[in-house]
Amino acid sequence: MEAEQIQSLFGENIRRLLAMAELDYEKLYEIRLRAGRPLFLMYDGGECFLKKKGREPYLVTREDLKETLEYVSGYSLYAYEDEIRQGFLSVQGGHRVGVTGKVILDGNRIRGMKYISCINVRLAHQIPGCADQVMPYLRTGDWVAHTLILSPPRCGKTTLLRDVIRQLSNGSNGLDGLTVGVVDERSELAGCYQGIPQNDLGMRTDILDGCPKAEGMQMLLRSMSPAVVAVDELGGEEDYRAVESVIHCGCKLIATAHGNSLEEVSRQPLFQKLLNAKVFERFVLLGRGDHPGVVRGIFDGEGRPC
Numbered sequence: 001m002e003a004e005q006i007q008s009l010f011g012e013n014i015r016r017l018l019a020m021a022e023l024d025y026e027k028l029y030e031i032r033l034r035a036g037r038p039l040f041l042m043y044d045g046g047e048c049f050l051k052k053k054g055r056e057p058y059l060v061t062r063e064d065l066k067e068t069l070e071y072v073s074g075y076s077l078y079a080y081e082d083e084i085r086q087g088f089l090s091v092q093g094g095h096r097v098g099v100t101g102k103v104i105l106d107g108n109r110i111r112g113m114k115y116i117s118c119i120n121v122r123l124a125h126q127i128p129g130c131a132d133q134v135m136p137y138l139r140t141g142d143w144v145a146h147t148l149i150l151s152p153p154r155c156g157k158t159t160l161l162r163d164v165i166r167q168l169s170n171g172s173n174g175l176d177g178l179t180v181g182v183v184d185e186r187s188e189l190a191g192c193y194q195g196i197p198q199n200d201l202g203m204r205t206d207i208l209d210g211c212p213k214a215e216g217m218q219m220l221l222r223s224m225s226p227a228v229v230a231v232d233e234l235g236g237e238e239d240y241r242a243v244e245s246v247i248h249c250g251c252k253l254i255a256t257a258h259g260n261s262l263e264e265v266s267r268q269p270l271f272q273k274l275l276n277a278k279v280f281e282r283f284v285l286l287g288r289g290d291h292p293g294v295v296r297g298i299f300d301g302e303g304r305p306c
Contacts, residue, residue: 005093006031009121011067014039017050017058029154031121033060033068042154065116072097072121085110086186086210094124094191094198124191126199130156131163134284135172137298137306138164144178144228144252146279150259151286155294157256158188158232160286162199164254165189165230169202180205181226181251183216189232217242221249230254240270247279261285262303282306 003025007015010031017039018031030042038049038057052058072091089097101116138145147164151157171177184190184207190197192209201207206224208216213231220226229246231239234255246253259265262283266275274280278301287296298306 002093006095006121006123009068009072009091009095009097011064011071013058014050014060014064014068017052021050025123026125029123029125031123033065033119035060035062035065035117065119068119069099069116081112084113087113088186090187090191090193092193092198094193096122096124096186096188096191098122124188124199125159126162127159128163128166128200131160131167133295134160134298135164135167137284138254138282139168139175141175144168145281146247146252147254147282147284148234148265148274148280149254149256149284149286150262150265151256152260152288153258155286155288157286160284161230161232161254161256162189162201165205165228166200166202168228168254169204177202177204178227179225180228180230181217181220181224182207183211183213183220183229183231184209185211185213185216186232189230212238214238214242217246221245221251226251228252228254232256233258235268235270237270240273243274243279253279262299 006025007018010018023043027044028041032040036059039060040047040049049057072089084099087098087100091097098120099113099116100118101113103110104112104114138147149157149161165180165182168178169180180202182189182201182205184192187210189199190201190207190209191199192207197207206226208219211219217229217231220229229251234257243253257265257271265271281301283299284295285297287294300306
């Protein structure tokens with residue numbers, strides 16, 4: 001990961017602090033700016049904040065927020081209005097910039113945001129090969145398992161899903177590649193920037209960027225004939241019918257969801273239906289460790305350890 005590329009997203013003061021800190025950007029996951037508060041980093045599994053030369057915490061200013069927004073938007077916030085309505089922007093490199101502030105409403109519809117008070121830069125990490133451990137359980141010959149990857153936040157489920165998609169698409173361990181359709185609702189899997197994927201999801205992967213999951217799965221089935229459909233963070237009730245359509249069309253589904261255990265997830269209405277219907281043939285449970293994507297267990301469709 002290029003340090004200069006990351007630093008260039010920020011205003012002059014923060015850029016200088018990041019350069020002085022000599023960080024390992026492969027271990028840096030978030031840089032969070034809050035007006036009047038310390039500059040926080042989510043770094044190597046823990047949290048810290050940057051300090052000035054006098055060893056006092058650097059407090060983020062309104063000017064820092066303004067400059068950073070100008071840099072990440074290429075001095076054209078108007079061009080990113082649609083993304084800001086969703087609370088984030090995607091930038092070159094596949095990184096995601098979340099924003100909070102005063103929401104502007106038009107009736108019940110979010111029209112925009114002003115008085116930005118917090119910016120959170122989430123750095124995209126690709127770890128080719130991080131799915132090597134789980135792939136033998138997800139694919140054997142021509143068979144691919146309907147798979148649900150479960151993890152608490154910041155435990156690497158999206159990173160693992162990226163590599164599963166890449167290996168299915170390119171082929172691995174002597175197996176042919178498959179056509180994979182990805183619905184990237186939050187522009188986080190592929191990290192598309194101006195329509196170009198910044199993350200490697202494989203040579204046979206087709207991506208619907210910024211599209212709601214339920215509608216996107218239907219669109220892929222109608223137009224792209226995927227062998228596998230992949231989505232990040234199932235959870236909405238509207239996702240259920242789309243999931244049914246995928247499996248009844250003969251496609252395989254690879255998805256993620258927030259959860260600490262199978263038991264916890266099974267209490268959610270959507271997953272109660274999916275589990276009762278025995279949709280998923282594999283569950284991959286991730287947990288916290290010294291790196292993202294630590295596999296705590298792999299289970300079959302009955303919840304038994306594989």
